[in-house]
Amino acid sequence: MTDKIELSDAMLRSLKLPATGVIYHPDSKIAGFGIRVSKHGLKTFYFIYRFKDQRPRLTLGHYPKISLAQARKRASEATGLLYRGLDPAIHLRLNEEDTHASADVTPHVSQAPIFTFALQEYIDKHLATKCRPSTQREVSRSLRSNFLEPWAAIPIDQITAFQVSEIIDAKIADDKPSAAIHAHADIKAFFAWCVARKMIKASPADTIPTPASKGKRKRSLNAHEIQAVWLATEKEVNPIGKLIQLALVTGQRRGEIAGMRWDELHIKHGYWEIPGSRTKNGLDHIVPLSFLAIAIIDSVTKTPMPMQPGDTEIRYSPFVFPAQRLPAKPISDFSDTKERLDRLAAIAPWCIHDLRRTMATGLGEIGILPKPKKKLFNHAENEVHDTYDRFEYFKERCEAMHLWALYVKKAIAGQIETASIGAFDNPFARIEEQPSPGASP
Template identity: 35%
Template sequence: MKQMLTTKSLDAMPPATTKRYEVRDQKVNGLHVRVSTTGAKVFYTLVRPNGARRRIKIGPYPVVSLADARRRAMEIARDVELGEFDKIPDVPVERAPSLGEAIPQFIELYAKPRNKDWKRTESVLHKFDGLKDRPIDQIKRQDVTRVLDDIIDNGTPTRANRALSAIKKLMNWYVMRGDIETSPVALLRPPAREVARDRVLNADEIRTIWHHSDVEGYPFGPFLKLLMMTGQRRAEVSDMRWSELNLDEGVWELPASRVKNARLHIVPLPPQAVDILRSLHRFLDSDFVFTTTGRSAISGFGRLKERIAATLPENTQDWRFHDFRRTASTGMAKIGVAPHVIDAVTNHKSGVVSGVGATYNRYTYLNEKREALELWASDLMKIVNS
């Protein structure tokens, strides 16, 4: 298809239905735009240096304007005519990055700014390291499927689902950037069926883990106790800062930058939690509550889980740290806390306070949340001391 390209016509071009299509510019010979199924538009130009046909990528629209694309296409055509094309090192000849190049770029430019759990995304993407030397536009569905099959064979089917989700995001991001035209994994479905977890710790397990916390000591011991007592997410508790705490008022203010759903969250602290926090020593010039270095929050939760598992009966059902959160929610429900208050305590998106209201009514349900957490803390102490 050939037409006089304009900004208006570029903006109006619909996404491709099944396969990308091209529209050639009537004004500048060789210049054309490719439109992918995602709607991404990328400028290219065709030239024949030394008689060999070459397609050269100019860049994605609208990052590269139509005027800039025409100017660059004419510069390349001039260099070809003058025999200087191969002497210019910065001509962006079309080339997709290898997966080994793509992963760190994707993590740095996309995952880190958007995903608080980017380290887990980075880790799971390295499951595809066997393909790291392959240009991403040459990776095929069969290549990805083989990696997923190996993950499943190792006994971690849900990990295969996470790996597929991560590689899909990476590929889609490169499609949107115009570095590749289509995602090779777009049609792949999660290889494993997932069942929502409903694991809740029983009284004996709660008691055993609480007493193990005393053996652990600082920093993991008090971390475990606050994890069980507050019902907040593992990363939110482990990365707790002193600057977020007002122990005199019994308030923990989690900024939006540290919360999964990116909205400020106020956690009223029951007296038992305040007592635990007051008992902790503080690293000099460090804002981290739980730390071994003063420079970063605690890590090594896999080893912590192994130490806890060694204290539990051998036939104990599989558990995760996230189960503490579910246990707290279930415990509050059993003692009569209303569902919308539990949602407010745990900061679920299904909660009733959201959007602008969450910004201007930061302390909405503060009293109800305080009462709920104090009731749960008291019930927890009864379990621990029984």
């Protein structure tokens, strides 16, 4: 093989024949591209590349049957395919006539990227710019967990409606109608974006009907089930166990807890402040923290960030529950931990959102009045207020959190007979609903 040099027509015409075998002349302009010359005078353009730990050699055509400009164009197309995660040997289709006789045949190049590449483009260019951070995480998690493994290396123009329905139907068969509905909506939006970007001509998800819902879930856990789930989380080394405990104790949404930041916590004053950018209704939300919630948070160890050049001290993740591999981001994958907890708890099927419903049910039985309860769960108000008061009913909400923590603690200890929810005396249940001034604690 000779040294790299920028190939030119004048050079190609004057190439000397080797005495034996072949000699390779790599081009300095395009990596992997070059021309080989045999002792019989056959001049063949080639493209060498690395793909999945292999180094295939692709024949692009023979000179002068195809010109140097045509060969360079094909090498550039092959390079573009590699950037998309595609094997040029498969997706850069050259007719046999093209490589041996005709210089006029243009190769057919598949323009559709593989699913892995297209999905990352969708996340980076659409979700990251059009959606709230919590929505980005949920949709990204849904698409990756449901579709990435089976479709990773498939060009998106080759994914069929049958393949889409196969995954959706599997969710329905597993008695997960809500997961099926979300997966259907997420993949449909993804393919619609691909159509708009001219990656594909039509969406394979358009003909798939929206899965039927089983109606609103009503599942809430009783005291024995609370005990079983809690004891299971205490055996879990993954911090998701602590996250699930907080979901039960605070009644807040899974995504809000997963995205909890250390700078949102005001432990000294006993509350957690969730910014509107992370809440469902877009409003800032003040969550009173009971003694049990504070104990859980105090038991979580801060996660150090990977050291970067120039770092003089350890930096910690801003998140209470960071992703294990990327501590700069919040945790998003709950499936493996949830499956382990299900096996340990051995109770009827439940989801993390059921813990929020469990707390809501318990507070209703205690006698917490509707308005403080709504504020506690950050439910949208029907009436419009001139000024939104984040600390409205704060005293009542603190008391409600305290009572609920007492109940959970008794349930964990197995003191069911003496700790029914109705056994607690709640003085705030007898106070007439009057808006409080809402001063900061």
